[in-house]
Amino acid sequence: MDKLKLFRNFILISIPLFVLCVLAYVLPFAYMSTEYVIWYEEYANSDSPAIDAKTVLVGDSRAKSSILPALLHEDTYNIAIGGATPMEMYYATRNYIEKNGAPQNAIVTFAPYHFCDIDNWDQALYYNFLKPGEVFEIYTKALELKDPVITKKGRIGEMVSYRLRLPSKYLSQMYEGKFTGNLSSNQERFDQIRGDLGYCEFGNAAGDDGLTHECYHEYFDYIPIVTLYYDRLLKLLIDNNVNVVVVQPPINQASSDGMHQEFLDGFTGYMEDIAEKYPQITVFPEIPVYDNIYFGDSIHVNRKGAALFTGDLKDKLEGIGYWDKNK
Amino acid sequence: MLFNSIEFAVFLPVVAIIYFILQDRCTRNVIPNAWLILSSYFFYMYADVRYGLLLLAVTLITYFSGYLISNVFHEAGRKKAVLVLTVVLLIGLLFFFKYANLLSSLISKDHALSVILPVGISFYIFQSLTYVFEIYKGKVQPASFISFAAFASFFPVLLSGPIENSSHLLPQFEEKHTFDYERIRHGLIRMTYGYFLKLVLAARLAIVVDRIYDYYLDATGYQLLLATCLYSIQIFCDFASYSTIAIGVAEILGFKLTENFTQPFFTDSCASFWRHWHITLNNWFRDYVYIPLGGNRKGTFRKYLNVFIIFTLSGMWHGADITYILWGMLSGLFQIMEALLSPVRKKLPRPVKVFTTFMLFSLSMLLFRSADMDQAMTVIGKVFTQFDISSVLTTSPFELGLGVFNLVYLLAGLLLLLIYDIINEKTGDAAGVILSRKTPVRWLVYYIAVIMILGSVSIGSQQFIYFQF
Numbered sequence: 001m002d003k004l005k006l007f008r009n010f011i012l013i014s015i016p017l018f019v020l021c022v023l024a025y026v027l028p029f030a031y032m033s034t035e036y037v038i039w040y041e042e043y044a045n046s047d048s049p050a051i052d053a054k055t056v057l058v059g060d061s062r063a064k065s066s067i068l069p070a071l072l073h074e075d076t077y078n079i080a081i082g083g084a085t086p087m088e089m090y091y092a093t094r095n096y097i098e099k100n101g102a103p104q105n106a107i108v109t110f111a112p113y114h115f116c117d118i119d120n121w122d123q124a125l126y127y128n129f130l131k132p133g134e135v136f137e138i139y140t141k142a143l144e145l146k147d148p149v150i151t152k153k154g155r156i157g158e159m160v161s162y163r164l165r166l167p168s169k170y171l172s173q174m175y176e177g178k179f180t181g182n183l184s185s186n187q188e189r190f191d192q193i194r195g196d197l198g199y200c201e202f203g204n205a206a207g208d209d210g211l212t213h214e215c216y217h218e219y220f221d222y223i224p225i226v227t228l229y230y231d232r233l234l235k236l237l238i239d240n241n242v243n244v245v246v247v248q249p250p251i252n253q254a255s256s257d258g259m260h261q262e263f264l265d266g267f268t269g270y271m272e273d274i275a276e277k278y279p280q281i282t283v284f285p286e287i288p289v290y291d292n293i294y295f296g297d298s299i300h301v302n303r304k305g306a307a308l309f310t311g312d313l314k315d316k317l318e319g320i321g322y323w324d325k326n327k
Numbered sequence: 328m329l330f331n332s333i334e335f336a337v338f339l340p341v342v343a344i345i346y347f348i349l350q351d352r353c354t355r356n357v358i359p360n361a362w363l364i365l366s367s368y369f370f371y372m373y374a375d376v377r378y379g380l381l382l383l384a385v386t387l388i389t390y391f392s393g394y395l396i397s398n399v400f401h402e403a404g405r406k407k408a409v410l411v412l413t414v415v416l417l418i419g420l421l422f423f424f425k426y427a428n429l430l431s432s433l434i435s436k437d438h439a440l441s442v443i444l445p446v447g448i449s450f451y452i453f454q455s456l457t458y459v460f461e462i463y464k465g466k467v468q469p470a471s472f473i474s475f476a477a478f479a480s481f482f483p484v485l486l487s488g489p490i491e492n493s494s495h496l497l498p499q500f501e502e503k504h505t506f507d508y509e510r511i512r513h514g515l516i517r518m519t520y521g522y523f524l525k526l527v528l529a530a531r532l533a534i535v536v537d538r539i540y541d542y543y544l545d546a547t548g549y550q551l552l553l554a555t556c557l558y559s560i561q562i563f564c565d566f567a568s569y570s571t572i573a574i575g576v577a578e579i580l581g582f583k584l585t586e587n588f589t590q591p592f593f594t595d596s597c598a599s600f601w602r603h604w605h606i607t608l609n610n611w612f613r614d615y616v617y618i619p620l621g622g623n624r625k626g627t628f629r630k631y632l633n634v635f636i637i638f639t640l641s642g643m644w645h646g647a648d649i650t651y652i653l654w655g656m657l658s659g660l661f662q663i664m665e666a667l668l669s670p671v672r673k674k675l676p677r678p679v680k681v682f683t684t685f686m687l688f689s690l691s692m693l694l695f696r697s698a699d700m701d702q703a704m705t706v707i708g709k710v711f712t713q714f715d716i717s718s719v720l721t722t723s724p725f726e727l728g729l730g731v732f733n734l735v736y737l738l739a740g741l742l743l744l745l746i747y748d749i750i751n752e753k754t755g756d757a758a759g760v761i762l763s764r765k766t767p768v769r770w771l772v773y774y775i776a777v778i779m780i781l782g783s784v785s786i787g788s789q790q791f792i793y794f795q796f
Contacts, residue, residue: 002508009512012770016778153374157333166333172785175732 017167024165024174029186031177032127037189038064038082038200039127045079046096050194053077055105058093058233060084061202062249063109065300069197071310073323078198083120086110086230091134094236102240105322107313108233109249111299112267112287113213115222115230118149125162126169135159138225145224201303203296210298212255220266227270234278243325244281245317246274250288250309252295282320288312328373330572331525331784342366342482343579347506350581360477360500363580367482371447378445386479388416389455390472393462397469410463414456421452429647447486449644453611455479458493460615467494474500481582483573487566489587489607492614496582504581509762516758517575519776520747524568526783527740531733532561534786538728540696543706548714550722551706552689558696559689563591564744566605585610590748595680596672597661597687608644612637631666635659645695650703654694661687733786740779 029040054075057067061082069076079096081088089110097103124130130138139159142150161169193200237244248271251259264287271285294305301309317323328334342362349359372379392413396406424444432439458475461467470478470493478497484490539546539554546554570587577584591603601609617637623630635656642655665672672680693710697703729737750757761772 003506006508006511013773013777016774016781020781154332154334161333166784167781168333168784170785171782175785 020167020171020174021165023179024167024170027174027180028127030180030183031174032182032186033173033177034182034186034189035082035123036127037186037193039129040186041190041193041198042079042081042092043095043129044190045077045194045198046092046099049077049100051075051077051197053079053100053103055107056093056096056103057107057109057198058089058237059107059109059249060089060111060114062111062300063107064198064200065202065296066109066249066306066309067107067313068199068303068306068310070199071307072314073317076197078196078200080109080198082200082202083123085114085118085120085226086233087118087138087226088124088130090229090233090236091130093233097236097240102237102242105243105245105325106237107317108237108244108246110230111213111249112220112263113217115226115267115270116217116220117213118147118223118226121149122158125159128162128165132163135163138229141228142225145228147223147225150225199306201296201306202300203298204302205296206302207293208295208298209252209254209292211258212251212299214251214263214267215255215258215260217263218260219262220270222266222270230274234274234281238278238280243322244278245320245322246271246281246283247313247316248284248287250290250294250301250305252292252298253289254292255298256287256289282322284316328370330569330576331522334373338366338370339576339579346504346580350503350505356501356503357471357473359504360473363477363482363500364473364480367477367480367485370482371480371485374446381445381448382451382480382485385417385420385452385455386476388413389458389479390475392459393469393475396459396462406463410459413459417452417456421449424448426647450488450490451479451485453490453608453644454484454488454493456615457491457611458497461493467497470497470500481577483576483580483582484584487569487573488605489570489573489585490611491585491607492610495585499582502581507581510581511579512762513758514575514578516761517578518572519575519773519780520758521568521570521572521575522780523740523776524564524571524744526786527779528737528744529561529564529568530783530786531729531737531740532557532564534729534733535727536561536696540702540706543702543709546709547718547722548709548711549716549718552710552714553722555693555696555706555710556685556689559685559692560592560741562692562695563588563604590752592685593681593748593752594684595677597658597665597684600684600688601658601662608641612641616640631663634662638662649700650694650697653700653703654691657691657694658688661691736779736782743775743779 028036052075055069055073055077057063057069057072057076057078057080059080061080061084063080064078064082067078069078079092081092084092093106125135139150139155158169167174189200234244234246267287268285271283275281275283275285288309290301290305290308294301294308296302296305328338346359346362346366349362350356353359368379368382371382392409395409400406400409424442427440427442458467458470458478462469474497477500478491478493481491481496536554536558539550540558543551567588574584574586585607587606589603589606591600594600594603617633620633620636621629622633636659638655638659639652640655641658642652645651645655675683693706694703697706747757750760754760761769764772
């Protein structure tokens, strides 16, 4: 009897905890920062596509901010996710294909440093768009490959905390977002991304001469789990008969000057290996270098830079007859 | 494993439920104690698997020494030799982990060692040593290895105490502990109070203290004094929280631990303060250093010298830094000065003495908080020469890193702490007082505590300060 009483009291005392967890679960769009909207929009688009896209842009924040679908080609949508490595993007793309069928074309674009740093994994867990099975799969693969970031001490506890929406992980953001205080700004951002067919500006300065992350790597020290998922992403697209092209997002002049040659050679070699491994896809290994004025911050082009890169890409793709392949 | 982690929220119920089942089903305590050992090693090795080996080594050394003293050697000289050897070995081990880096860097900066201090080592070495001391004194009967290993590794006290004496805790491993609703409820209240101290108070106070100390060169003397006083309260909330949670956890399992903090800020002398602050460490030094040195039995000078020695040792126990050693020496000196000025102090009203005690303690904590002597000297210099009385009025709480919400939260929390401590001072059991109230009052208290704790779980660092020792 006492045991039941203790259990009952435990449930009663936990009511405030449950309430906070439920609020954290129900209201993320209303209290999260605008970065969340990019993930939200991608998954919302998978569920209910804004357009019937024949071409999708797949990648990270540089893909998201470098390519304007409206300028590139008709029926194109940018499903890239800011902060995503090939791991998160593999599942997002798989989810997209499962719900909407495979697109005709896919342009895959990741910043080279995303092969060497997993700096947004906590954010991916925090936003909870990946399904528990997907997170578990990444975790077990990371264990096999001894990845120190994904399998760091206490990670399982964190994964559970994020999944349960525990206040220790979400309350500070809920306070900051005043529980529903970010609703209108997030809706505005969402509409903006939708209006731009998935494109999203990250930095909006009229120029930036800061160094990009790649400059801090002396050589191309890629992370096995990331390249594993990059492989899986490409295979997924190939298996679904998608016409794939791999392009590199631009960097600013300052970063080009500051990048280690060994890093550049390593990355180019890796891309060449990809081209050799998958002869069905077209790989452009070279990293375009634009003047600093086209950058909104040190790593992302501004809208002017995006228009320039999109134009260059369009020419490049037309040059190889890309749009005609899957017609 | 941290007490304030999701892992612990799963760990404790699992350990407790299985422990009670085993206690119910087993006639002897061997299996339940073996379960506690297993759980404790898991708890400890969760941080680093290698730590378990060290704990096992300390357990084996102390148990074997106790065995030699009680069962093998019968001559006083040999028993003493074993005792001395064990103390030298274990204190040497502690000294190595604490001082190896410092000493090697003094010898050669290029070949400085980088020894990682295993968390909790100071606590469990001291706790294990009490077994050898007490066996030597004949006050404790030799225990079975399982009981002793359960005592030496008991997870509630493993990382940050209280440092239990074997004469108090060890016999409890031979007692039957079954599910007791009232006891568990009391333990949970203690745990809740501990979490309240850590999450509601210590974490917010840390924001203010860190903000001022991080920019101490720009701060006024007043701001630094304020931060130093707040640090005294922060470290109390931080450390007492760990002890209180540990006491609550042990109580849930059926064990009664020694109180480690009993309203130290209500005391009116430094000597009394140290009888209410980190009680178990001070008891350890009293029993195994102060009294063997002669205590107060060999005249006034020796008494003062002994006080000075144990507080210097206490400073050394805290860490390999001159600031800790000076902090210990200063704490000892304050008590000696206090004793010398006793005729004058007697005439002072109690509130003045309480205030003076707090300020002297805070002054010593300035050394404890400072990263190095340079910072400590700068802070002391600023407090005494650049006090800048006008900054009392011009310092906005918002400059201290807290917004309105957190400031109100902190003040409300401090008020509740004061009320809880007053009740504790008067009754000795504030948790019991809460439990004796009528249901609506009781549940109101529960919900206020739970909501305040939940509202604080994302504030600041979740690490306990005393883990570093």
